[in-house]
């Protein structure tokens with residue numbers, strides 16, 4: 001049951017906003033385009049994302065949150081306010097709303113405060129700040145209050161957050177700065193090294209989503225990427241095979257597997273025993289990569305499932321978060 005009026009997932013790659021009675025009303029990339037001279041915001045979200053790598057000198061296109069931290073606080077605040085303003089207009093209920101916002105795990109106390117204040121300034125009555133993996137667990141229908149421990153791995157754009165939850169809280173957790181963005185970077189690096197071809201970030205992401213794999217695919221699947229030939233300095237296209245990307249992604253994949261292993265090593269044995277029965281739940285866009293579940297299962301021996309709402313779990317969890325004081329830092 002939703003308890004919040006508004007739930008927000010302030011992600012490194014995507015911002016989602018849930019409004020009680022309406023569902024998810026905003027699902028936009030965390031990208032902002034602004035005029036370098038006047039600082040006027042020109043576009044936010046999908047429209048701004050299309051401008052990445054293509055904007056003229058007077059336009060700066062930024063991702064204000066990067067690697068799970070706030071890279072540009074002023075722009076983050078402006079983006080957040082614009083999204084909340086739209087969400088407020090879509091509300092059914094009246095009065096000042098109760099808002100729960102999930103922030104990247106690497107955020108500092110100062111930035112967390114700033115996000116909270118920005119939400120308060122949009123007219124919120126109470127602001128709750130929730131840890132991302134806990135929200136992901138709630139949003140993917142894990143009973144976090146149960147005494148049986150569960151493990152959630154949220155592979156986002158900037159960070160992978162691993163948490164063991166039990167009795168309403170996080171028992172053990174780790175956040176590593178290795179996630180979807182690093183797979184894009186690994187794709188760029190691999191294609192440059194192997195084919196002497198330089199591709200852009202957006203091309204790399206499109207290729208990753210189309211054919212990226214971390215586990216052998218049974219079928220043959222190819223994708224053509226275009227960029228600049230580094231030897232001749234001219235445009236060129238090459239066709240890559242899905243199974244080649246397993247090798248291209250080996251470094252970020254290894255980091256994620258090691259982090260999961262690390263948590264299993266330090267978690268209390270009773271909870272590890274629970275997880276071996278209940279399995280590992282994957283959320284976040286990165287978990288949609290082909291074979292992520294199969295690979296984790298193979299390496300840990302624990303059944304692993306991708307949430308059927310991998311991209312929405314955090315925002316749904318924010319909307320359903322319990323109205324408990326520990327989550328709220330602010331005053332009314």
Ligand SMILES: Nc1ncnc2c1ncn2[C@@H]1O[C@H](COP(=O)(O)OP(=O)(O)OP(=O)(O)O)[C@@H](O)[C@H]1O
Nearest residue numbers: 011012013014156157158159180284285286288289
């Ligand atoms: N089908 C797919 N296959 C592989 N990767 C995908 C797929 N769909 C989305 N992604 C990747 O998922 C990432 C975005 O996931 P998500 O929206 O969960 O991140 P976020 O919540 O904004 O980031 P963070 O939690 O790190 O702040 C991007 O790197 C994107 O390329």
Ligand SMILES: [Mg+2]
Nearest residue numbers: 011156284314
């Ligand atoms: Mg996220």
